[in-house]
Amino acid sequence: MFDHIQLKVKDLKASKRFYTAALAPLGFSVQYEGDGVLGFGPKDAPALWLAEGESRGPVHIAFVANDRAAVRSFYSAALPAGGKDNGKPGLRPDYAANYYGGFVKDPDGNNIEAVCHKEE
Template identity: 55%
Template sequence: MFDHIGFNVKDFTKSKAFYTQALAPLGLSIVMEGEGWAMIGKDGFNFWFGSFGPAPTAIHVAFSAANHAQVQAFHAAALAAGGQDNGAPGFRPQYHPNYYAAFVIDPDGHNLEAVCHRGEKPE
């Protein structure tokens, strides 16, 4: 449905370091960049961020994960990159029985999620 999503960040350098590290476990990497902006993506979907104006109030962005291990790796990488835990990896049956996700707050206060909808055995 989307070609890309984008928003401004307060500190581009800090956000670039955070997103590069946090999204690597999901197979996402920088696909294009310029002065004050970068696009991270894979398979035609791109996530854009830059420093062209004020950062928006907190938003929520969910990234697809291929499996539970990717959700766990995203959470660990995002925390190591300076993110704040907002929900450890685990099932969220209030959404549906196979909803496995983790949540992290980024440097601008945005709620990032990695989610896998595949049913796997709990670890």
């Protein structure tokens, strides 16, 4: 639905460490780095941009995972990279029948999620 999104982060180095680890299981990596800005996404298509600066408040971003194992890998990689638990991976039937998500807070308090809508 969107082409790209940019978040302001207070510590670009800490955010780079977090997002590099958390997004790797979903197939995303740093695609651009320079001038206080990072771009994450699939090869040659950065869609999540981080820029050092004053945050305007926490946001929620949900990334599509190819399967439930990728959701679990996202969650497991995010915690030691500076993320904080905000909901262990699992089914959320109150959202939708096959909604399988895992939630972490990034270093700036944003709610970052990986979600898979496929059956196991």
